[in-house]
Structures are given as C-alpha cells and as structure tokens.
Amino acid sequence: MMSDVIPSSSLPLCMVGVNHRTAALELRERLAFDATQTQTFLADLHARYPALEAVLLSTCNRVELYVAGGEVMPGPDELLGILAEFHHLPLAPLLPAMHSQTGLDAVAHLFAVTCSLDSMVLGETQIIGQVKQAYLSAHKAGCVGALGHALFQKALTTAKLVQEQTELTAGRLSIASVAVELVQSVFDRFDDKRVLCIGAGKMAALLLRHLQALKPQTMTIVNRSPARAQALAAAMQAQAANWDVLPTLLTQADIILTSTGAPQPIITEALMRPILKARQYRPAVLVDIAVPRDVAPAVGNLDNLYLYNIDDLQQVADSNRKQRDQAIAHAQTIIAQQVQSFAQWRQQRDLAPLITTFHQNIQCIATEQMAMLLAAHPEWSPAQQHDVQRTVQRIISKILHTPTRQIRAADDPLRQQIMAEMLRELFALPAQPSSDAPAAPLNPAFLSDSPSDAPSH
Amino acid sequence: MIVPTGLASAASDSIEAGLAGLAALGFILAFAADLRQRKDRATEVPPGLPLTYKLSGLLLVGLLLWRWFNEWPARQPVESFYDVFLLWALLLTATGVYLHVQVRWRGLALLLMPVIAGVLLLGVSLSLAYGRSFFFRSGWTTFHVLTVLLGSAAFGIAAASGAMYLVTDRQLRLRRHLGVLGPVRLPALAATEKVTRRAAALGFVFLTLAMVGGGIQTFVLPNAHPMSWHSPKILLALAVWAIYGGLMHAGFSPRTRGARAAWMSILGMVLLLAVYVSIIWIPTQP
Numbered sequence: 001m002m003s004d005v006i007p008s009s010s011l012p013l014c015m016v017g018v019n020h021r022t023a024a025l026e027l028r029e030r031l032a033f034d035a036t037q038t039q040t041f042l043a044d045l046h047a048r049y050p051a052l053e054a055v056l057l058s059t060c061n062r063v064e065l066y067v068a069g070g071e072v073m074p075g076p077d078e079l080l081g082i083l084a085e086f087h088h089l090p091l092a093p094l095l096p097a098m099h100s101q102t103g104l105d106a107v108a109h110l111f112a113v114t115c116s117l118d119s120m121v122l123g124e125t126q127i128i129g130q131v132k133q134a135y136l137s138a139h140k141a142g143c144v145g146a147l148g149h150a151l152f153q154k155a156l157t158t159a160k161l162v163q164e165q166t167e168l169t170a171g172r173l174s175i176a177s178v179a180v181e182l183v184q185s186v187f188d189r190f191d192d193k194r195v196l197c198i199g200a201g202k203m204a205a206l207l208l209r210h211l212q213a214l215k216p217q218t219m220t221i222v223n224r225s226p227a228r229a230q231a232l233a234a235a236m237q238a239q240a241a242n243w244d245v246l247p248t249l250l251t252q253a254d255i256i257l258t259s260t261g262a263p264q265p266i267i268t269e270a271l272m273r274p275i276l277k278a279r280q281y282r283p284a285v286l287v288d289i290a291v292p293r294d295v296a297p298a299v300g301n302l303d304n305l306y307l308y309n310i311d312d313l314q315q316v317a318d319s320n321r322k323q324r325d326q327a328i329a330h331a332q333t334i335i336a337q338q339v340q341s342f343a344q345w346r347q348q349r350d351l352a353p354l355i356t357t358f359h360q361n362i363q364c365i366a367t368e369q370m371a372m373l374l375a376a377h378p379e380w381s382p383a384q385q386h387d388v389q390r391t392v393q394r395i396i397s398k399i400l401h402t403p404t405r406q407i408r409a410a411d412d413p414l415r416q417q418i419m420a421e422m423l424r425e426l427f428a429l430p431a432q433p434s435s436d437a438p439a440a441p442l443n444p445a446f447l448s449d450s451p452s453d454a455p456s457h
Numbered sequence: 458m459i460v461p462t463g464l465a466s467a468a469s470d471s472i473e474a475g476l477a478g479l480a481a482l483g484f485i486l487a488f489a490a491d492l493r494q495r496k497d498r499a500t501e502v503p504p505g506l507p508l509t510y511k512l513s514g515l516l517l518v519g520l521l522l523w524r525w526f527n528e529w530p531a532r533q534p535v536e537s538f539y540d541v542f543l544l545w546a547l548l549l550t551a552t553g554v555y556l557h558v559q560v561r562w563r564g565l566a567l568l569l570m571p572v573i574a575g576v577l578l579l580g581v582s583l584s585l586a587y588g589r590s591f592f593f594r595s596g597w598t599t600f601h602v603l604t605v606l607l608g609s610a611a612f613g614i615a616a617a618s619g620a621m622y623l624v625t626d627r628q629l630r631l632r633r634h635l636g637v638l639g640p641v642r643l644p645a646l647a648a649t650e651k652v653t654r655r656a657a658a659l660g661f662v663f664l665t666l667a668m669v670g671g672g673i674q675t676f677v678l679p680n681a682h683p684m685s686w687h688s689p690k691i692l693l694a695l696a697v698w699a700i701y702g703g704l705m706h707a708g709f710s711p712r713t714r715g716a717r718a719a720w721m722s723i724l725g726m727v728l729l730l731a732v733y734v735s736i737i738w739i740p741t742q743p
Binding site: 188300 | 625630632645646651714716
C-alpha cells in the first residue's frame with residue numbers, strides 16, 4: 001500500500017502472523033499466546049537473534065509477530081516457523097493462512113490494527129489496550145529498541161487521533177450496550193439510581209449484567225413467577241420483589257427494564273401518570289425488550305420518561321454501525337498521514353549521522369587550511385587572525401547551508417534517499433552507521449492501564 | 458480622570474467598529490459555508506473550520522490587542538461595551554475551535570457561529586449608542602455594569618447548557634442525531650441540567666446586585682439621572698429577574714424540571730438581550 005512512498009527495504013521491519021481474515025478460529029486458538037507464553041517466546045527469540053527487536057500481538061482475532069532491525073532479518077516463513085515451533089505445530093498447515101508485510105506496509109498494517117480498522121467488530125477499542133500490552137510485554141522482555149518504541153508509540157498515538165477525530169469508535173453496536181449508552185445519556189451518576197427489571201428471561205439477564213457495570217444503588221427483579229425472579233436475583237446479586245408491589249417499585253426506580261411474555265402492555269399511560277406525579281417528575285429510562293411490548297408507546301410521550309423498545313435499540317445500533325462505516329475513509333486518511341510522518345521521522349533519523357559527518361569533514365578541511373594560512377602569515381595580529389577565521393567560518397556555513405536544507409526538505413523520501421547517496425558518494429563519506437543502535441527510553445505515559453491515554457508522539 | 462473612550466468618538470473608533478462588523482460578517486459567512494458543506498456531505502472526511510471563521514478570529518485577536526496596547530495605561534483593558542463584547546466574542550470563537558476539534562461536539566461549533574456574530578453586532582451597537590467608558594460616572598455605575606456583565610456571562614452559560622439539554626432530549630426522543638448538526642454527543646441530561654441550574658443561580662445573584670446598584674445610581678444618588686419605572690429597560694430587567702427567580706424555583710419544583718427549566722434559561726437570556734437592546738433606545742442611561 002505504502003511501498004510507493006519509500007522502498008520497504010529501507011525500513012527493516014517485518015510482520016508475520018495469522019488473523020481472523022486468513023485463519024479459522026481453530027487455527028488461531030492453537031497459535032495463541034498467553035502472557036507467560038509471550039514472555040517465554042520473546043526471551044527465546046531474543047536469545048536466538050539478540051539484535052532483533054520483536055513484539056508479539058496475540059488476541060482472539062490475531063497472532064502477529066512484528067520484528068525490526070538486526071543484522072540478520074529472518075524471512076516471513078522462518079518467523080512463522082518459529083511461532084509454530086513454540087506451539088509444536090507443523091508449519092505446512094499454517095503457511096496458507098499466513099499473512100506478512102514488510103517495511104512501511106507493515107507500519108500501515110499495525111496502525112490499521114491498532115485503530116481497529118482490521119478488527120472483526122469495526123471500531124472496537126479493546127485492541128488499543130491489547131497492542132499497548134503487547135508493546136509493554138516486549139519492552140519487559142528487553143526486545144524493544146529505538147525503532148520498536150517509535151513504531152508502537154506512534155501506533156497508539158494514531159489510534160488516539162482516530163478516536164478523537166472520527167466516529168469510528170463512537171456508539172455501541174449490541175442491543176444491550178446501546179441500552180446502557182442511552183441510560184448514560186440521561187443520568188450522570190448511578191450510585192444513587194435504582195434499577196427495576198420486570199421479567200426474568202435471558203435477555204433481561206444480559207441487560208442486567210451490562211447495567212451492573214454502572215454500579216447502581218439497587219437492582220430489583222420482579223416476575224410473575226417469584227421463583228424465577230429469586231433465581232435471577234441470586235445470580236445477579238440483586239433483590240427479588242413481589243409482583244404486587246410493582247407500582248411502588250415503579251415510583252422508586254430510575255431505570256426500568258421490561259422483558260415479560262405478557263400479551264398486553266403491563267405499563268400503560270394511565271398507570272404511569274399518577275406514578276410520574278408520585279415520582280415528582282424525576283426522569284426515568286424505560287427499556288422494553290419484550291415482544292409483544294410490555295410498555296404502551298404513549299408512555300414515551302410523558303415528561304421526563306424516555307422509552308425504548310427493541311426496534312429503537314436496533315435502530316440506534318444500526319445507525320452507529322453506519323456511522324462507523326462512514327468514518328473508515330477519514331480514519332484511513334489519518335493513518336496514511338501518520339505512516340508518512342513515521343517514514344519522514346525515520347528518514348530524518350537516518351540522515352542525521354550523514355549530515356553530521358558531512359559537516360565534520362568540511363570543518364576538518366577548513367581547520368587544516370586555516371592552520372597552514374596562519375603559519376604562513378605570522379605577522380598578522382590576533383584581530384586580523386580572528387577576522388580571517390570568522391570569514392572562513394561564514395563561507396563554510398553558507399556553503400553547507402543550502403545542500404543541508406535541500407536534503408532535509410525533500411518531500412519525496414525516495415528522492416531524499418537518492419540525494420543522501422549522492423552526497424555520500426561525492427564527498428567520499430563513510431558508510432552510514434546504524435541509527436537504531438541506542439534504544440529510546442519507554443515513554444512513561446504508555447505504562448498507564450488506560451488504552452486511550454497515549455500522548456502525542 | 459478617565460475620559461470617554463467608547464466608539465464613534467474618533468475616526469479610528471469608527472474603523473474599529475467597522476472591523477468588528479467585518480468579523481461578524483465573517484462568522485455569518487462561515488456559518489453559511491459550514492451549513493452548506495454539512496447539507497451537501499460532499500466529502501467523507503469532515504471539513505475543517507471555514508476560512509472566514511479563522512480570519513474573523515484572527516481579526517478579533519488583533520482588534521483586542523490593538524485596543525489594549527494602543528492606549529495603555531490610559532485605558533483599562535475592559536472598560537466599554539465594545540471591549541467586553543469583543544472579549545466575549547473571542548472567548549466564544551475559541552470555544553468554537555475547541556468544539557470543532559472534539560469530534561463528538563463538532564456540530565455545536567456550527568450553532569456558535571451566528572451567536573458570535575450576534576454578540577459582536579450587539580457590542581458594536583451598544584458602544585456606538587452608549588459611547589462612554591463604564592468608569593465615567595461613579596463607583597455605583599461601575600458596580601452596576603460589572604455585576605450586569607458577570608451575570609450576563611453566567612446566564613449565557615445557563616442558556617447554552619439549556620440548549621444542550623434540549624438537543625440531547627430531542628436526540629433521545631427521536632432516537633437519532635439532529636439533521637445538520639450531525640452526530641453530536643453531549644453530556645448526560647442530568648449533568649447539563651445541573652450546570653443550567655448552578656449558572657442561573659450565580660447569574661441571579663449578580664443580577665440582583667446589579668439591580669440594587671442600578672436602583673441606587675438612578676433613584677438615590679444626588680447627581681442621578683432619574684429614569685421612569687415604566688422605561689423598557691427597567692421593565693425588561695424586572696422580567697429577566699423574575700424569569701431567573703422562577704428558574705431558581707424550578708430547582709425545588711418537580712413540575713418545572715427538565716425541558717421546562719431549559720426553555721426558561723433560554724427565554725431569560727433572550728429577555729436579557731432585550732435589556733441590552735433597550736440601552737440602545739435610551740442611550741444616555743447605562
């Protein structure tokens with residue numbers, strides 16, 4: 001994808017692995033790594049290739065190994081073989097499922113993965129935390145160098161940019177999480193809120209489990225069959241109540257879930273009007289997931305009552321999904337910009353030693369010639385010597401300024417690379433030393449647990 | 458002794474008023490451009506802030522800096538309607554930039570543009586009509602004007618928060634985003650209601666103090682310029698005071714919570730603006 005920007009060979013980076021697009025679940029789970037296995041694997045790899053940087057990303061959707069740098073870069077097949085060997089799997093069945101990228105294509109792939117563009121559920125944010133965890137694990141195993149730090153910190157920053165600037169991760173997609181999102185749009189705190197669940201079916205249990213995460217003050221379950229209410233209440237650490245006290249519970253509750261099999265609405269406008277008054281018009285959210293509906297539609301027209309049925313929730317989920325789809329192009333634009341920025345950073349980093357050597361060589365020549373000139377003119381006063389030295393320095397600065405600026409300002413990385421090669425050849429500069437040798441320190445901000453707090457890089 | 462420093466007292470002041478008007482026009486054009494882009498939805502990538510918005514924002518910064526440094530220290534930084542409204546417009550412009558950067562609130566930046574233009578035009582009109590420094594007459598005038606301005610800022614926040622409540626309420630009832638505003642994700646209803654109530658309470662305190670100060674300078678001080686109780690300014694100010702008094706009551710009255718309180722905060726702001734406009738009708742009184 002990005003290979004037209006800069007030759008991939010100039011960036012010693014390779015990604016190999018399997019993901020949900022290339023491999024079935026059975027294969028992915030056989031190749032998966034837990035935290036301990038990851039550490040062991042990275043330690044083994046480090047022992048085998050000490051100069052190689054490596055990060056292993058293992059999630060339910062993918063197992064991907066990113067390697068960088070090193071005098072000897074193993075090929076994709078070999079890397080996959082190492083992965084397979086760890087799990088004592090034969091390589092042959094894995095090869096058709098393998099996917100690999102090198103250079104900037106691998107960078108673009110990592111950024112897309114971190115931004116959740118490559119996830120099974122588009123826009124899910126769990127992947128950001130998983131990438132961060134993989135990066136920290138590799139750092140702990142001593143497998144991350146300058147390139148790895150820059151790459152993964154940039155990937156996390158890109159994910160944050162995409163989160164902030166697009167709707168890719170906005171909105172929930174499942175019925176239960178949409179219901180929770182709607183509840184959160186009405187209330188800002190839940191430690192003083194009461195949840196009432198009417199019905200004790202599977203969907204009710206699922207919704208209650210989602211609402212439980214909000215830590216409400218109380219959760220009460222009412223069912224025509226008290227035994228089922230008590231069973232669900234016990235499972236959810238909630239309390240069960242009798243059907244007879246339903247009006248009282250409706251007066252107290254702030255979040256009301258209904259999921260009964262009643263053929264007629266059990267909550268009608270006539271029932272809710274006096275209850276609303278008794279509630280002193282406190283707002284309430286009613287989530288009706290029953291079919292046929294448990295809550296009469298007219299209840300939704302009453303002040304400060306927000307009623308959602310199963311179709312409403314589905315409609316919101318569909319709308320969120322559509323919104324995420326529309327955000328893909330914007331997210332891809334951001335990723336392309338960040339890959340370009342990473343390539344430029346890398347290029348500048350590669351240029352720095354070359355330019356320093358270039359300046360040092362010219363400076364060396366000037367110093368030698370100045371010494372000869374001063375030796376030939378002992379009659380010059382210190383002021384005259386100073387003037388001559390200053391003039392020579394100015395000439396050198398002016399001569400060096402233009403080529404340095406031109407090479408740094410080159411927009412096209414390929415052209416920049418050609419210019420660098422020409423400079424090296426014309427001035428007989430030594431071969432470029434590796435710029436990845438000193439490892440950049442880990443940014444402490446990336447040690448935080450939160451997946452979305454990656455700072456700008 | 459501080460000299461009169463309002464607008465229209467010199468040619469340069471007229472130029473400043475003209476430039477503020479130009480900035481207002483820029484915000485109106487930015488509103489039209491952004492609205493058109495949102496309706497067309499021609500690009501998949503959301504467009505940036507319109508150019509005229511950025512230029513008008515820079516113009517405001519330039520104008521304020523010019524006024525602050527040109528006659529410093531003879532002139533105070535915020536001593537006329539022009540200065541105050543310019544500063545408000547600039548703060549609103551910065552808020553608009555912030556809203557635009559935050560993807561979940563981007564749609565609100567659109568609503569802010571005509572508000573900024575309105576603030577600028579009102580500031581210019583008031584300053585042209587009043588034409589003097591706040592500090593011209595007496596300490597009570599200064600007290601009155603400062604409390605009015607602080608109260609107005611608080612009521613502005615209450616009204617904005619009330620508007621946010623209504624947008625969220627509407628979105629929740631329609632189960633979708635509102636038209637050209639696009640996907641705007643606002644704070645929870647309970648949070649915006651709290652902000653409305655607290656900002657209105659603060660504004661009410663300032664407004665009460667302002668009315669006391671205004672009453673003293675108009676009816677009690679020996680060198681006062683008597684004003685009729687029936688003047689539009691006083692009647693409107695009393696109406697605003699009553700509205701916000703009612704809004705305070707809404708905090709304790711179950712029937713007026715929620716959307717009703719939000720509408721009241723907006724109505725109060727509209728009436729407050731009418732009080733400002735009444736100053737243009739009666740230019741000799743602050």
